[in-house]
Amino acid sequence: EPEVTQTPSHQVTQMGQEVILRCVPISNHLYFYWYRQILGQKVEFLVSFYNNEISEKSEIFDDQFSVERPDGSNFTLKIRSTKLEDSAMYFCASSEAMVKGSPNSPLHFGNGTRLTVT
């Protein structure tokens, strides 16, 4: 079964540094997402991406965050200047095309990147 892959599985960085988290979505999927989960808390939506642009973003996704699909297979999340509170699991997800009024195409999640900011 095709799956979403994320690299690295664990990233340690110092406060103020830039990090790039990488994801390879399922190949025929058209919608891409980033979520984060702070230890012990719920899964929080960050951003959705379709047709090379952001579709939706949450309040968490401020100017320090950006996403990119640099080629036909990768989807990246960049944090420009990391803060201690950015420490979390970051999950990438993808889904097939959606048609308004039809069921949500299920999200397929990767196993995440654990980001530790020191």
Added chain:
Amino acid sequence: LAKTTQPISMDSYEGQEVNITCSHNNIATNDYITWYQQFPSQGPRFIIQGYKTKVTNEVASLFIPADRKSSTLSLPRVSLSDTAVYYCLVGDSGTGRRALTFGSGTRLQVQP
């Protein structure tokens, strides 16, 4: 955003049927109900989705009453490996972020 309410936690024993109910009083006409499962240190995994009445797959059943203001995920004969957090989400593909918002979920602990 549509709000869903679930019990924070539930306990069960191996072999029992577990029913987890989610309340979604302000569900909209076009909204679907989707359930995900999450194991520790893994991403959520799609379980089942429905609009009304009953949906069954190889993993679970989903019961939705006529008013659709709640839904119940039913896991038949749970095993230790069903210990996880279960989330219900409400929305349709036209509602964007609302359909993508996870609540606090229900932490199911299955004991031997």
